[in-house]
Amino acid sequence: MALIPSQVLRVAILLSYFSIICHYKALDMPAHQTYGGSWKFLTFIDLVIQAMFFGLCVLIDLSSLLTKGGDSREQERQLRKLIGLRDWMMAVLAFPVGAFVVFTFWTLYLYDRELVYPKLLDNFIPQWLNHGMHTTVLPFIIIEMRTTHHRYPSRQWGLAAVCCFGIGYILWTCWVHQVTGVWVYPVLERISHLARLVFFTVMTAFICVFYQLGEILNNYIWSHTGQRRVIVYINKH
Secondary structure, eight states: OOSSOHHHHHHHHHHHHHHHHHHHHHSOOHHHHSTTGGGGSHHHHHHHHHHHHHHHHHHHHHHHHHHTTOOOHHHHHHHHHHHHHHHHHIIIIIHHHHHHHHHHHHHHHHHHGGGTSOGGGGGTSOHHHHHHHHTTHHHHHHHHHHHSOOOOOOHHHHHHHHHHHHHHHHHHHHHHHHHHSSOSSHHHHSSOHHHHHHHHHHHHHHHHHHHHHHHHHHHHHHHHHHHHHHHHHHHHO
């Protein structure tokens, strides 16, 4: 039996995201006052995705609890739809986008923080909030993957959806630059047009790689979990 029920963990994670988003939105940062506001940053979009995902998980837990023991086929059908949406969000958005944000942020930060998170931001964003946005996202989503089996869509459709998200964000970034004359991230200001195109292409490829890593990790966790359950069942009988 788990030390902490997965339902309690999901509620705790959801509340932590609400806290992080509220604290982030309350920051008096110049970037929040310009075109696009917080929505031009992938980090903030990811926080919203994670909050929506864990909110859906909590909703499913509550719905399962309320319909437990019932015989309504309509309720079961609606619950299956919610579970299908949850699994799709995990596969296409929550894991690949969350892992991408953590990996790219800390890679660029360690190489040269001025490319992605200028030291000036330390005057606005406390360290705990920075880690809440760029570090804890990955362990939280892995905890969810470990406690609940998620059915992935076909790889073809999953990768297509991830690519659409990545290309959509790139187009949004370019539009913000078109309107304001300023790139969202300092790294984009320092490279040529060709290098920028290569950068966008590589980043799109990376998020597709994270989709496949999520699928592999999910299958690995639950194939081994299934084997352990079979062994326990055989030992008991």
